[in-house]
Amino acid sequence: MPAKYHIHTEPAPPRVRPVGKLGIVDWREDCAGCHNCVKRGCVYGFYRDEADTLRGETGYLDYIYQCKGCLTCVQDCTKGILTRVMNPEYERLGDVYYTPEIVLSTWFQAETGRIPVSGAGYGGPFSGRGFDAMWTDMSEIVRPTRDGIHGREYINTSVDVGRKLAHLSFAESQLGVSPPPLVESPMPVMFDVVPPRWRRGKVVSSIARAAGEIGLLSVIRERDLPPGTS
Ligand code: SF4
Ligand code: SF4
Known part of the structure; x- marks a missing residue:
């Protein structure tokens, strides 16, 4: 049985702030100023993060829309003045095929290397x-x-690339034919040639290094090979 296949990942912080999905609209004129305001109880620290982001801003307020949608504050506000809303910028992400949800979960995977959690x-x-x-x-x-x-069960993802014999034949209890060569890939994934418009900076060498580290195949020009890879 082949060894358990594992891809090591590391977080890659985003260069721009991710587009959030949900926010909270607050009808402040009816606020009762409760001593134990539900906003302090948000386990995700949404109100604190939003206040930190907007502090000192005037004119256009760039809300963070990082509410996780648990609805705790909406349901527990004593005056019922909080409403969960969808970020209009989120709804404009992608297209009919790459829906906003797919774009956001791919973004999450790229940043964290973790399995996307859907919900809300x-x-x-x-x-x-x-x-x-x-x-x-x-x-x-x-x-x-x-x-x-999570590694509690072995699931083999490897594939053999190459031709196979239609049948085997034996001579004196020994294999009498030579099977064609096979390449084993730990996952049915191959990195294609990087389109010219993306061949800049470390893009090609990063893909080549990633393919080398996780044992996959990548198609690249010989002169783009980083040292130590083949
Ligand atoms: S719980 Fe609602 S009404 Fe009370 S202070 Fe917070 S937002 Fe205002
Ligand atoms: S709905 Fe939940 S995650 Fe969103 S702000 Fe309220 S308590 Fe926080």
Whole structure:
């Protein structure tokens, strides 16, 4: 059995602030100024982060839209003045194929190297009027054996690239034919040639190094090979 395949990742902080999905609209004129305001209880620190970002800004306020959509503050505000809203900039991301959700989850993966977590609103058949749009998925708890992601189960992802013999033949209990050469790839992924417009800076050498480190194939020009790779 081949060794367990693992890709080592490291966080890569974004160069620009990610586009957030959800924010909170606050109708402040009705605020009762409660001693234990629900805003302080946001476990994600949304209100503190937004206040830090907007402090000193005048005119256009660039809201961060980093609410995680748990609805705790919306439901517990004593005057009901908080409303969760969708960021209009988020809705304009991508196109009909690459939806805003796909763009944002790919962005998250690129930054953190982690598996994207989807959520913040269940859109299946049990949603809409009368439902709270929350969905709890217990699959990892009831099916712990079907888990190749966290390493509790071995799932082989390798593929053989090359021709195979239609049948085998033997002579005196020995294989009588020579099988054609095979290349084994730990994952069915191959990095294609980088288009000319992206061949700048460290793009090509980074892809070549990544392919070399995780044992995948990449198609690059010989002169772009970083030292120590082949
Ligand atoms: S809980 Fe609601 S009403 Fe009370 S201070 Fe906070 S925002 Fe204002
Ligand atoms: S809905 Fe949840 S995550 Fe969003 S601001 Fe309120 S408490 Fe924080």
